Amino acid sequence: MQENKPILIVGLGNPGAGYNHTRHNIGFMAIQKLAPSDSTWRSAHNARITTADIGGLRVIFAMPQTFMNNSGASVGAIARFYKIPNENITVIHDDMDLKPGTVRVKVGGSSAGHNGIKSIDAAIGNDYRRIRIGIGHPRDFELQINPADWVLGRFSDAEMKLVNDALEQLPQFIPHNV
Numbered sequence: 001m002q003e004n005k006p007i008l009i010v011g012l013g014n015p016g017a018g019y020n021h022t023r024h025n026i027g028f029m030a031i032q033k034l035a036p037s038d039s040t041w042r043s044a045h046n047a048r049i050t051t052a053d054i055g056g057l058r059v060i061f062a063m064p065q066t067f068m069n070n071s072g073a074s075v076g077a078i079a080r081f082y083k084i085p086n087e088n089i090t091v092i093h094d095d096m097d098l099k100p101g102t103v104r105v106k107v108g109g110s111s112a113g114h115n116g117i118k119s120i121d122a123a124i125g126n127d128y129r130r131i132r133i134g135i136g137h138p139r140d141f142e143l144q145i146n147p148a149d150w151v152l153g154r155f156s157d158a159e160m161k162l163v164n165d166a167l168e169q170l171p172q173f174i175p176h177n178v
Helices: 023-034 068-082 115-124 147-151 157-173
Strands: 007-011 042-044 047-054 057-064 089-095 103-107 129-134
Touching (some): 007 068, 023 057, 023 089, 023 129, 023 147, 023 157, 047 068, 057 068, 068 089, 068 115, 103 157, 129 157
Parallel strands (some): 007 089, 089 129
Antiparallel strands (some): 103 129
């Protein structure tokens, strides 16, 4: 991480009240949990953004408002505007290949079919930190649901408990425990 550059923490999701608390919006939920509670949010670079000085570091929290499949347009614009190197970028997103509430961290690699990640990779490359939060796959629950419908569905109460537990753990996965 470049110490003299801001840190960008991005949560992926879809804009609009109709998507609140859907599986695909777990990244937005994470940002709302991580950003200081007294944050002032503004619109810029096709995103909802707030900044904070935490532990002597400038941290930018962002929720792209471009819809999931075009997240790269927003992330790329923010990174270019603030001159943030990829090593200072963390993207938080849902992962159907992980059981609900499971948290995994990686740098680089493939998008594993996640369209938001594909879009970001196209905009800035793939050498940034990713925090993947499991939302499960419909087959795990023996459901015959199209995965696209699954990610846009809401969490059950039991899943929400697991997700909330995962969100509480997030600070340990963020560089410098932001």
